[in-house]
Amino acid sequence: MDTMQHPDEGGLGAGPARHQFRVTEHEPQSRIRRDRQALSWSRVNLNPCSAMPPQRSGAASVVVKGKLFVFGGYGGGTGRLDDFWSYSFDTATWEEVEVLSTEKPGCRENNGVVIGDGSRIFLFGGYNGTSWLNDLWMFDLDTQRWTCIQESSDPNAQPGDESSMAMGSSFSGVQHGTLVRGTVPSRRFGYVSIVHNNKFVVFGGFDGSKWLNDMYEFDFQTKTWTKIQDRGTLPSARSCPAWAKDETHVYIMGGYDGVERKADFFACDLATYTWTEMICRGTPPSPRYFHSCCLYGNKIITYGGYSGSERLSDMYFYDFETNHWSEMDCTNGDRPSGRSSLVAQVYEDNLYIMFGYNGVTVLNDFYKFRLKPVSVPPSALVSDLLRLVNNPELSDISFLVEGQEVHANRAILATRSEYFKVMLLSGGMKESGQASMTGDDSTTETDEFHSKKPPIELKDVSYPVFLKVLEFLYTDTVTKVPLEMGVPLLIMSERFMLDRLKALCEDIIRKELNTENVIGIFIASHRHNASSLKEISLEIILKNLNHPNIVLGLSVSFSGTL
Numbered sequence: 308m309d310t311m312q313h314p315d316e317g318g319l320g321a322g323p324a325r326h327q328f329r330v331t332e333h334e335p336q337s338r339i340r341r342d343r344q345a346l347s348w349s350r351v352n353l354n355p356c357s358a359m360p361p362q363r364s365g366a367a368s369v370v371v372k373g374k375l376f377v378f379g380g381y382g383g384g385t386g387r388l389d390d391f392w393s394y395s396f397d398t399a400t401w402e403e404v405e406v407l408s409t410e411k412p413g414c415r416e417n418n419g420v421v422i423g424d425g426s427r428i429f430l431f432g433g434y435n436g437t438s439w440l441n442d443l444w445m446f447d448l449d450t451q452r453w454t455c456i457q458e459s460s461d462p463n464a465q466p467g468d469e470s471s472m473a474m475g476s477s478f479s480g481v482q483h484g485t486l487v488r489g490t491v492p493s494r495r496f497g498y499v500s501i502v503h504n505n506k507f508v509v510f511g512g513f514d515g516s517k518w519l520n521d522m523y524e525f526d527f528q529t530k531t532w533t534k535i536q537d538r539g540t541l542p543s544a545r546s547c548p549a550w551a552k553d554e555t556h557v558y559i560m561g562g563y564d565g566v567e568r569k570a571d572f573f574a575c576d577l578a579t580y581t582w583t584e585m586i587c588r589g590t591p592p593s594p595r596y597f598h599s600c601c602l603y604g605n606k607i608i609t610y611g612g613y614s615g616s617e618r619l620s621d622m623y624f625y626d627f628e629t630n631h632w633s634e635m636d637c638t639n640g641d642r643p644s645g646r647s648s649l650v651a652q653v654y655e656d657n658l659y660i661m662f663g664y665n666g667v668t669v670l671n672d673f674y675k676f677r678l679k680p681v682s683v684p685p686s687a688l689v690s691d692l693l694r695l696v697n698n699p700e701l702s703d704i705s706f707l708v709e710g711q712e713v714h715a716n717r718a719i720l721a722t723r724s725e726y727f728k729v730m731l732l733s734g735g736m737k738e739s740g741q742a743s744m745t746g747d748d749s750t751t752e753t754d755e756f757h758s759k760k761p762p763i764e765l766k767d768v769s770y771p772v773f774l775k776v777l778e779f780l781y782t783d784t785v786t787k788v789p790l791e792m793g794v795p796l797l798i799m800s801e802r803f804m805l806d807r808l809k810a811l812c813e814d815i816i817r818k819e820l821n822t823e824n825v826i827g828i829f830i831a832s833h834r835h836n837a838s839s840l841k842e843i844s845l846e847i848i849l850k851n852l853n854h855p856n857i858v859l860g861l862s863v864s865f866s867g868t869l
Contacts, residue, residue, distance in 0.1 A: 346680055347640030351659065351673040357400040360392045361385065362671035364648035364664040365416035365597075369428060371448065373397055375652055376404070378430060379415050380662065383669035387414035387436045391446075396654055408452035412444045417496035417547070421507070423527075429507055432495050439494035439515045443487075443507070443525065456530070457487045459494065489532030492523040497546030501557050503577045508535075510559070510575075513546035518565050520544040522580065539582035542573045549600030549609055558585075558602075560609055561595050568594035568615055572625070586630040592623045599651030601658065603678055608635075608658060613647035618666045620645035622658075622676070643674045653678070692781040695719070697774065704731065707762035709770045715777060723780045726803045730763075772796050779808045788812070790819040794831050801835045813840040820844060822851050826860030 353359070366380030366388075375394040382388045389412060391404040418433025418440070428446040432439070443457040498512030498519075507525040511518075520542055522535040542548075548562030548569070560572045570593060572585040592598075598612025598619070607625040611618070620643065622635040649663030649670075656679040663670050695701055695716055702714035720727035765773065772795045779785050779800075785808065788796060797812035816828060817840055829844035831837070851857045 346635075346637070346677050348637065348642045348674055348676050350641050351661075351675050352399060353673070354398055354400040357402070359661075359671045359673060360390065360401055360403075361388070362669045363388055363662050364669050366650055366662055367418050367420040367430060367433075368650040368652060369420045369422050370652050370654055371422050371425070371428065375650075375654070375659070376420065376428060377650060377662075378412070378420055379418070379433070381416040381648075381669065387416055387434075389414040405451055406446075406453060407450065408454070410455055411453045412442070415440060415496075419498065419500040421500050421502050423502045423507075424505075429500075429502060431500055431507070431509060432498065432512070434496040439496055439513075441492055441494040456525075457491070460491060487525070487530045487532060489525075490523070490534045491532050492521065492534075493519070495519060495546075497548075497562075499548060499550045499557065499559055501550075501552045501577075503552070503557075508557070508577075510557075511542070511545055511548070511562070518544040518546055518563075535580050537575070537580045537582055540573070540584045541582050542571065543569075545569060545596075547596040549598045549612070551600045551602045551607055553602055558600070558607060560600055560607075561592070561598060561612065563596040568596050568613075570594040585625075587625075587632055588629065589631040589633050590623075591625075591632040592621070593619075595619060597647035599649055599660070601651055601653045603653050603658075608653070608678075610637075610651055610658065610660060611646050611649055611663070618645035618647050618664070637676060640676075641674070643672065644670075646670060689782045689784075692719075693778065696777045696781050704760070705762040706773070707764040708768060708773045711770050712762050713770070713773060713777070720780060724803050724805060727780075768799055768802075769795060772799055776800070776803060776805070776808070779805065779811075783807070785811055788815050790816065790824075793819070794828065797831070797837060797840075798835055801837075809835075809837060810839070813837050816840055817843045820847055822847070822854045822856040825851075826857065 360377065361382055363377075363380030363382050367378045369376050373396055375396070377392045377394070379388045379390070391406060391411075392401055393404050394401050412430055413435060415433035415435045418430060420428050420430045423429055423445075426448045428448065430444040430446070432441045432443075434440065438459070440459045441457070442455065442459040445454045445456055446452070447454070492509050493514045495509075495512035495514045499510040501508050505527050507527065508522065509524075510522045511520050513519065522537050523532055524535055525532050542559060542562075543564055545562035545564045548559045550557060550559045552558070555578065556574045556576055558572070558574050560570075562569045570591060572587055572591070573582055574585055575582050592609055593614060595612035595614050599610045601608045601610075605627045607627070608622065609625075610622045611620060613619070620637070622637040623632055624635055625632050643660060644665045646660075646663035646665045649660050651658065651660045653659070656677065658676040658678055659674070660676070661671070661673040697714050699705075699714045702716055704715050704717045704720070706713045706715065717731050721731050722728075768776075772792060775785050775788065775792065775796050776799055785796070793812050793816040797809055797816065800806075800808035800812055813832070820828060820843065825844050825847045829841060829848060832841035832844060848857055848861075
């Protein structure tokens with residue numbers, strides 16, 4: 308369905324994308340796994356007044372000012388396209404871009420569009436079904452006009468000829484192009500293109516007969532092409548890699564060199580045009596081309612592509628801080644089919660993919676994958692309830708324990724403990740509580756809330772232990788319980804009919820068992836029906852029957868009866 312060199316493909320999908328949020332700290336692996344499980348695909352819901360553009364693969368795309376712009380591509384039975392569309396992320400609306408100029412680029416695929424200074428979009432080269440192209444166009448978003456900066460060169464011209472632009476089949480309604488100077492890059496498709504420091508830069512691609520790894524820059528001020536003498540570890544010749552750009556570098560990954568698909572990963576320093584092969588730890592993507600590549604914070608995302616036998620639907624993240632590749636679980640939700648030659652862009656914590664070729668059909672579907680889970684704050688319920696313990700402002704009942712008043716809430720105590728339910732909601736206590744809540748008409752709601760009976764005196768319980776009982780009743784757990792408090796708290800848990808608190812106390816105490824205290828704890832566990840603790844204590848006693856502490860403890864404790 309495409310060129311004779313790539314009969315199975317539709318074209319290069321995503322161009323560069325940039326997301327400004329940056330991650331500055333590593334997340335724990337457990338948190339990453341939980342978040343990834345929460346992420347999922349969904350179809351993009353369009354405005355009812357809008358419809359998807361026609362199917363295509365190998366379209367060029369760029370995000371500018373809250374809109375996604377898509378140009379051309381291969382439409383299957385309709386051939387190569389020259390239509391120009393925009394999608395508003397705010398209104399979820401597609402519309403064909405109104406072009407006010409007479410001239411405009413002709414049909415093509417496997418080309419790239421890049422953003423310049425924020426209001427100008429640049430388009431270079433591609434393939435129109437019969438010829439490879441090297442024309443250069445600029446679309447002004449303010450004036451809505453295309454301008455031809457450079458026409459495609461003569462197909463018979465030798466690479467590196469000085470610019471002598473000839474009108475070619477890549478144009479629609481063009482009368483003449485702008486004369487440019489310098490060493491013009493040959494016609495090509497499947498290249499890498501960026502704009503940096505008011506220069507348009509092109510790397511690699513396929514010119515119809517060979518795969519390339521040359522690099523050129525076009526100066527918009529002087530209208531001059533220059534072949535770049537790049538340095539470092541240069542990527543091998545290839546077409547259709549995926550690429551992305553940040554403020555200082557352009558990154559390319561994968562591609563096809565006419566023999567094999569690539570899985571290597573390079574960065575080019577745009578200040579010096581020095582290439583470096585990236586360190587890759589973890590699990591890198593398999594070899595592929597016609598895939599997508601986008602930046603998201605301090606990570607790079609690659610999705611899909613063609614392996615030579617399969618259209619892929621996998622997603623990988625590369626972390627620049629750790630030089631680590633990891634595969635993202637992207638199987639949740641309404642998942643898109645595997646595809647190559649897609650459009651992919653990141654916008655506001657979502658990866659959007661659309662169009663492409665699945666091996667059977669040229670597509671016009673539209674999906675998004677949320678890259679950031681919904682941020683749910685940690686639960687504050689326990690800490691909030693804990694603030695109610697012994698809080699005089701928010702209490703409606705109080706107790707007198709060892710001469711000190713302890714404030715509590717009738718509803719919580721009665722709900723959590725059968726003991727307190729009987730105490731507080733039966734007989735006189737219930738009637739007294741109802742009376743204090745009704746009062747006469749002159750009593751304010753605040754007065755009603757704070758009108759309480761005298762404190763209820765509790766005997767045979769210490770003040771610290773009772774506070775721990777309340778902590779459990781309000782939070783369902785207890786913290787910082789020393790051994791010397793463990794047994795008294797266990798005794799109170801039985802008194803107040805709190806089986807879970809008793810089990811917690813048994814667990815706390817059994818960790819502190821030794822030959823010095825095990826006899827006393829065994830006796831206490833027997834008296835207060837702590838069967839698990841009693842069993843553990845007995846095992847320790849039986850294993851240490853000859854230990855002096857055990858012998859002494861048994862002789863003293865069992866001089867009477869349990």
